[in-house]
Amino acid sequence: MLLGAHISISKGYEHAVKEALSIEANTLQFFTRNPRGSAAKALNPVDINKMRELIKQTGFGPxxxxxxxxxxxxxxxxxxxxxxxxxxxxxxxxxxxVGASYMVLHPGSHAGLGLEKGIEKISSALKDVVTGNEKVMVLLELMAGSGTEVGYTFEQLYEIMDRTGNPDAFGVCFDTCHALGAGYDVIDSLDKVLLEFDKILGLSKLKVIHLNDSKFLLGSRKDRHANLGEGKLGLETIKNIINHPELKDKPFLLETPGGMENYKKEIKMLKQLAEN
Structure with a gap:
């Protein structure tokens, strides 16, 4: 089972992997640069090589x-x-x-231009950037639909990828909090949601899962993460998600409040909820 969390790389990539291992994680997510700015820390080849050796020794996930x-x-x-x-x-x-397998991307916000124009602009930009020969796959994240966000339905994600002319170059990051906010009932109709995903996008497109509880109800169009079992999804839904045959082998990444101590507690809990 691949369990991880969002971890800072401010002290280097090797340190981030060590931190992940310290909370019994075997995969992790990190920001490529300052999440609310533009500054990017210079890559340190020595640090990257040490990280790669650590990954090799421990069998660390993607x-x-x-x-x-x-x-x-x-x-x-x-x-x-x-x-x-x-x-x-x-x-x-x-x-x-660095050796990342995936890069998660929020599709964008149309800011009043409308969904159609937003989809057109996003797909056009991705067509300019992604050739399909990259070592890193871009994953479009399913959004909650707050404000003027684009990408809160499976159809919108399909349209964006299809219009690039190279849909095979892209995958999807499925956020459980966002899905609930967008109106996908993963609580009572998880199988139905996944069937719909498969029909529109194909389950092979689902590469990574952001495992977050939600502070708001189904269809709220709000994105507010809660700790696992403390939100509207609840532990039973979380258990169903991590044990679902179509999902259980995907990387599950926590973006829940509380930092490293909370991540450690939740990873331990998830291992207990996992069906062997």
Whole structure:
């Protein structure tokens, strides 16, 4: 079972993997750069080599990078969109050096332009950046649909990928909190939700799961993470998700409140909930 959390790389990649191992995680997610800015820490080849050796020794799972929140491929402002394209291109190259398998990306916000225009702008930008020959796969994250977010339905994600002309180059990150907010009933109809995902996108597209409880109800269109078992999803739903035959072999990544101590507690709990 692949269990991990979002961990800072401020002290280096080797340190981040060591931190993950200290909480009994075997995969992790990290930001490619300052999540709310543009600064990117220079890569240290010595640190990366040490991390790779540690991964080899421990059988550590895939590294999952997360693009900064400042990227908005749907922006109507040329400078903002150009910035997003440049950073995405740079980070795909940087993450290939690090050895990340995936890079999670929030599709973008249309800011009043409308969904159709937003989808058009996002797919056009991705077409410019992603060739399909990258070592790192871009994963579009399923969003909750807050404000003018694009990508809160399976159909929207399909449209974005399809319009790039190279849909096989992309995958999906399924966030359990976002899914509930977007109106997908993973509590009472998990099988139905996954069947719909398979029909529209294909379950092979689902590469990573952000395992978060939600502070808000089904269809709220709100994105507020809660600790596992303390939100509207509840522990029974979390148990069903991690043990579902179509999901149980995917990397599960925590983005819940409380930091490392909480991650350690929740990973221990998830291992107890897992059916052997």
């Amino acid at each position: 590294l999952v990078a997360h693009a900064p929140y400042t990227l908005n491929l749907a922006s109507s402002k040329p400078e903002a969109r150009e910035f997003s394209i440049r950073v995405l291109r740079e980070d795909l190259e940087r993450m290939s050096i």
